[in-house]
Amino acid sequence: MTRTTQRWLAGIVVGTALAVGVPAAPAWADEHADTRTTLEEYNRKAGPGAAVHAGKGTESWTLSSGSASIREDRPITSADHFRIGSQTKTFTAVVVLQLAEEGLVELDAPVEEYLPGVLTMNYDGNEITVRQLLNHTAGLPREPSGAAPEPDGTYELAALVRAAMDDPPVSEPGGSLNYSNVGYMVLGMLIEKSTGRYVGDAITERIIEPLGLTGTSFPAPGQRALPAPYVPGYQGGRLLGMFFWFDATTLVELSRWSSSGAMASTMEDMVRFYRALMDGELVSERMLADMRTTVPIAPGSQAGYGLGLYTLPLSCGGAAWGHDGLLATGHASITMVTDDGRFASVLTNANIVAREPAAADVVDAALCEGES
Structure with missing residues (x-):
């Protein structure tokens, strides 16, 4: 399969260390081998720890x-709270x-039209569009x-956003994809300007509450704790x-992201x-088609990034849509769904970008069960 080439936020190791061995695998049943x-x-x-919550239609299972x-x-459960990191971007989009x-808002209008004077110095708000912020170009x-x-x-x-304006551009507007948290901070400002609401309140009122996502929240500035039950997040490394592991669950100020x-x-x-989102409950068919219009994540890659979500080609054929996230709180996750109702969400409680296998490989295995 083709793995996503995006790598999210780097970790910061601080705190009190605890040393533990690699956990033994639990004795699962033979299903989902x-x-x-x-x-x-x-x-x-x-x-x-790591877990996957997957299924199809109304059937689901968790390992x-x-x-x-x-x-x-204790095992990670599908109802445990964690920081979703860049999966937030899909909500913002x-x-x-x-x-x-x-x-x-007009997607192909310049940002200057909505946020005059925000993109300055090394950037021109008249040359950068809303769509380019959404797809990282x-x-x-x-x-x-x-x-x-503060x-x-x-x-x-x-x-x-102002702190980023004296940094050199990484490409011309409309050029290649260069992943940018700053771009989604500008989009947060756009939401606040257009709605007159704090961006977290806008997301809550427009998405979280209508969908009944009782386990989902956008933190107020200064709020670092996770609601119970939650998965603690860790930073750390391997030695001999x-x-x-360092408990990083409340280490960082979340308004920084x-x-x-x-x-x-x-x-x-x-x-x-x-x-x-894929079923059309949040945006129209036309807007969903815009979200699924992608640019290559990397040269030669089959994976592409759209407007706040990306596509992941599957080993059993077809593709899934979603996003991943990594945060200095010590949580790394990814959620992907297919057009035929399959879904998989993966979580680990450390901000480590594991490879061979990667989280995307766990997703692929779960989505491809019984499909080949």
Whole structure:
């Protein structure tokens, strides 16, 4: 299969270290054997624990490997809360497309039309469009370097974007894909300007509440705790066959990522969200077609990025749609759904980009069960 080439936020290792060995695999039943094997292999390279919640139609199942916590031996469940990282981007994109349907935003209009004076210095808001922000072809940097927090330790979207304006462009507007959290912070500002609402409130009122996503939330500035039950997040590394884990669950101020990556959810809710999106519950068929119009993630890659979501080719044929996320809170995740009703969400409790297998391989194994 073709793996996504996107690599999300880098980790920051601080805190009190605890050393534990690689967890032993649980004694599962024989069902879902291929997915189970891939998940176990992934968990050996990922966090203290990893899990997949998958199924088709109204049928679902969950497999867990390792442990949700280094302090107690318990499986990760599909109802556990975690930070979804860049899966937040799909929520942000959906609200922007809803605003476009309402005539408040034009996707191919320049950003300057809606946020005058926001893209300045090394960037021209008259040359960068809303669509280019959504598909990461605006040429903006990945992160806002040198952004300073407010006296209370929180961050303002405008200050984050302003801090990035003296960084050199990574491409011309409309050029190749260059993944940018800054671009989605600009989109957060656009949502706030167009709705008159805090971006978290807009996402809550337009998506979370209508879909009944009771396990999903957008944190207020300064709010770092996850609701119970939750999966603690860890940072750390490997030394002499041992992992040294640092609890990072509340380590970072989430307003630092805001509309690009701050939200919390569960695997159950993330599946519900992406299935509702693909089923036309959140945007029109025309807007969904726009979301699924992709640019290559990398030269020669079969994977493509659309407007807030990407496509993942599957080993059994066809493709799935969704997004992944990695955050310094120590959570890495991915959720993918297919047009015929299959779904898979994968979570590990460390911000480690494991490879061979990667999280996308666990997704592929789950989605391809019985399809070949």
